[in-house]
Amino acid sequence: MPLLKRLPRPVGLLAVLVLALVLVIGCAALPSLENREPSWALPQDQARETRIGRSASEPLAAHPGLAGIHPLPNAREAFATRVLMAQMADRTLDVQYYIWRADTTGLLLLDALIQAADRGVRVRLLLDDMNTAGLDPLLRAADAHPNLDLRLFNPFVVRSARWMGFVSDFSRLNRRMHNKSFTADNLISVVGGRNVGDEYFGATEDVLFSDLDVMVAGEVVSEVSSDFDRYWGSASSYPAELILGAASQVDRDHLDDAIREVRQTERARDYLRAVERSDFVREVRESDLQLEWARTRVFSDAPGKGLGYVxxxxxxxxxxxxxxxxxxxxxxxxxxxxxxxxxxxxxxxxxxxxxxxxxxxxxxxxxxxxxxxxxxxxxxxxxxxxxxxxxxxxxxxxxxxxxxxxxxxxxxxxxxxxxxxxxxxxxxxxxxxxxxxxxxxxxxxxxxxxxxxxxxxxxxxxxxxxxxxxxxxxxxxxxxxxxxxxxxxxxxxxxxxxxxxxxxxxxxxxxxxxxxxxxxxx
The missing domain is CATH 3.30.870.10 (Endonuclease Chain A)
Structure with a gap:
């Protein structure tokens, strides 16, 4: 390597070390998906037997072919919607996000998913891996729940020094899953611009985001679920355990402690009280939420775009x-x-x-x-x-x-x-x-x-x-x-x-x- 020979000795040694690291990381292959267990959304005829299905049956029957739409511009209402959906779900929760923070609202919402899983709800959580740095212990612990299945989209093989992954596998890692959806029992879904984190749900005094989601009920939700299935079963979605390894008791304790500690903070208590007092929560519980009935279609990129195949x-x-x-x-x-x-x-x-x-x-x-x-x-x-x-x-x-x-x-x-x-x-x-x-x-x-x-x-x-x-x-x-x-x-x-x-x-x-x-x- 004549170029390295011309470099000063310390610089040359550093260059050799970096090159060696890149080569090692480049040789770290993604695991095989051959034995990945398939799963699919709950059929809507079965979904109609859930609490959500029974409560929605009359308005849906009165508006055949239409979807019930409720815009969610208010950050706290957007959070409350997701928590209420997790609490109301009887059979399934399918959740897909680009960013999931381990902050106040992120941990509270993760706790809502775990509580649903504790009730026997099957939870499928699909996260893009770009923004999961530092979250591996929490993700391992959540994935260890028998009713919660976590997959990572376009994951980093090496969990530390992620920039090395970009050096060795830039074409793949530069392609990310930006989709955001939260679907309960294949009958209600929230889709829009919000990720999961305090800045998206109005729970921080720092940078806050002005954002918009819509909650949708009806047959069109089956299109969201079918699209989730496409991504869940795509060549870019890896079971978390294949990437992160198995959870230890330390990981489980870490997750339990993180959730307990955030629930005890004054910020979380104040935020949850404000959510609980909102008109939106009252309207949902009194079945008085106003919906716009409209023809609605789902549009999505084919998941092969995550590998450049579309x-x-x-x-x-x-x-x-x-x-x-x-x-x-x-x-x-x-x-x-x-x-x-x-x-x-x-x-x-x-x-x-x-x-x-x-x-x-x-x-x-x-x-x-x-x-x-x-x-x-x-x-x-x-x-x-x-x-x-x-x-x-x-x-x-x-x-x-x-x-x-x-x-x-x-x-x-x-x-x-x-x-x-x-x-x-x-x-x-x-x-x-x-x-x-x-x-x-x-x-x-x-x-x-x-x-x-x-x-x-x-x-x-x-x-x-x-x-x-x-x-x-x-x-x-x-x-x-x-x-x-x-x-x-x-x-x-x-x-x-x-x-x-x-x-x-x-x-x-x-x-x-x-x-x-x-x-x-x-």
Missing amino acids: EEDGLLSSQLSETIGPVNRQFNLVSPYFIPTETGVAALRRMTERGIRVRVLTNSLSATDVAIVHSGYARYREDLLEAGIELYEMKPLPEHAEMARTIDSVGASATSLHAKTFEVDGNWVFVGSYNFDPRSNDLNTELGFLIESPNLARQLVATFDETVPKLAYRVRLDDDGDLYWTSETDDGTERWDTEPGTGWFKRFSVGFFSLLPIEGLL
């Missing part, structure tokens, strides 16, 4: 475009990580040239939690504005918390936008995990509902008309083609000529990253 017709984006068809009147988009690419800008420009009104809400630089992604979006702002797109950027909102809690469609109740939804022609509404960026389109797997509901569409349009101008900056171009930002206030209109609420270094960093050829990874 045709164009297996992509969520292609399926949505084919179903919705051409946009005729209006398109309102909410996307926290919006990177339209040149192709997307051209498509939006063709809309506006046909007289279609296009409005986009994304995060401002001061509100985003991923500044490098903002760099991928920022380079297209001038092109978008020149094409006639109305562009809004969400403000960081701690000072607007009370106002933000009143938003029903977008669910802005925090500091950073995380909801992924759009409205088309006053008729269609999509809610799911899909971001309008290259990663969602080309690398990660995604999931969402397409709902045919003029009523829900009107709510999202009204949010853009009435609320977005108050909670977001409007981005514009001046006569010289330079960007500026405006905001509506009680005293009139305020203007900025640089990105509001940011320092020069953050703006410089975003500008620098926008020059790098990394768009396909964002």
Whole structure:
């Protein structure tokens, strides 16, 4: 190795060591799936005999062919929904997430799954392995429960020094399962943008996310369950024990202690009291929850996308475009990580040239939690504005918390936008995990509902008309083609000529990253 010979001795030794580690890790193969035990969702005819099935039978019979929809913009209601579903389930819980934190709400929700398993409910938990660092003892212990089966999607073989896994197996590990679903007895499901963690459920004073899920009841849930089965049985889903090893008593004690300790904290008690007092919980328990009845379809990427094996017709984006068809009147988009690419800008420009009104809400630089992604979006702002797109950027909102809690469609109740939804022609509404960026389109797997509901569409349009101008900056171009930002206030209109609420270094960093050829990874 002549190159190593030319390096100084300490550097050469370090390079040899790193190379040896990479080679060793590269040789660490994933285990065989040959003896993996198959399982499938509970058939809906059996699900109708559960408590959920009996309570839902009358309203479902009164709305044949339709799904009962309840949007969940409120973070605490979104948490309460999942806990109540776990408590009400009699036969099965199928749960699929990109992120599951070991924080207050993450441990409380894991405890709800374990309690369901204690009652004899079969729990299948499918987690993407990207964000499980440090959780192996807890995951091993949960998987050891006889009624709880845990699988990891695209797992890291070596559990420490994960960056080495990226070096040796980047093509696979760069593809992640971004889907989020929580399904009880194959009759009720929650799908949307939220992961599991305090920042998604309003249980932290740090970074909070404005997000949106929908709870859906009815026959369409069988499509969610079938999709879960596809992922559960895919070539990317590995039984946890094959990756993590068997649980020890120390692991079990660690999980029990973690759950007990979090339940004893003042934060958890205050949070649970607030959830328990919510109107939502009362309405559910009194069977008084209002539902929107609408035709609803599930859209999902084929799980083979996690290994790069999927045709164009297996992509969520292609399926949505084919179903919705051409946009005729209006398109309102909410996307926290919006990177339209040149192709997307051209498509939006063709809309506006046909007289279609296009409005986009994304995060401002001061509100985003991923500044490098903002760099991928920022380079297209001038092109978008020149094409006639109305562009809004969400403000960081701690000072607007009370106002933000009143938003029903977008669910802005925090500091950073995380909801992924759009409205088309006053008729269609999509809610799911899909971001309008290259990663969602080309690398990660995604999931969402397409709902045919003029009523829900009107709510999202009204949010853009009435609320977005108050909670977001409007981005514009001046006569010289330079960007500026405006905001509506009680005293009139305020203007900025640089990105509001940011320092020069953050703006410089975003500008620098926008020059790098990394768009396909964002």
